[in-house]
Amino acid sequence: MKLHALVYIVVGLAVTIISAFNDQLTLFVAVGIVFMFIGIIKFIGNKPVKELDTPRSPREVSSDNKYVKCSHCKAWNHPHIKFCHHCHRRI
Numbered sequence: 641m642k643l644h645a646l647v648y649i650v651v652g653l654a655v656t657i658i659s660a661f662n663d664q665l666t667l668f669v670a671v672g673i674v675f676m677f678i679g680i681i682k683f684i685g686n687k688p689v690k691e692l693d694t695p696r697s698p699r700e701v702s703s704d705n706k707y708v709k710c711s712h713c714k715a716w717n718h719p720h721i722k723f724c725h726h727c728h729r730r731i
């Protein structure tokens with residue numbers, strides 16, 4: 641996701657620079673700035689999401705309530721077990 645945000649910024653920057661040198665593409669300067677803005681928002685916005693992805697996050701349960709998702713490796717496990725069958729860490 642970090643790369644994705646950077647792609648937005650780089651594309652926005654490139655569009656802005658190219659458009660700035662071409663009088664017929666004035667509108668694209670705004671498009672480039674919007675792209676850079678989206679990239680920056682994504683870049684900043686991704687950080688709190690990573691903090692939420694800690695092992696302390698609550699159990700994720702499948703739609704039919706039959707399985708719980710391991711917070712470490714995202715493998716599905718039966719809810720009655722305490723340790724993940726895939727990575728052997730505590731769920």
Ligand SMILES: [Zn+2]
Pocket residue numbers: 710711712713714715724725726727728729
């Ligand atoms: Zn696991």
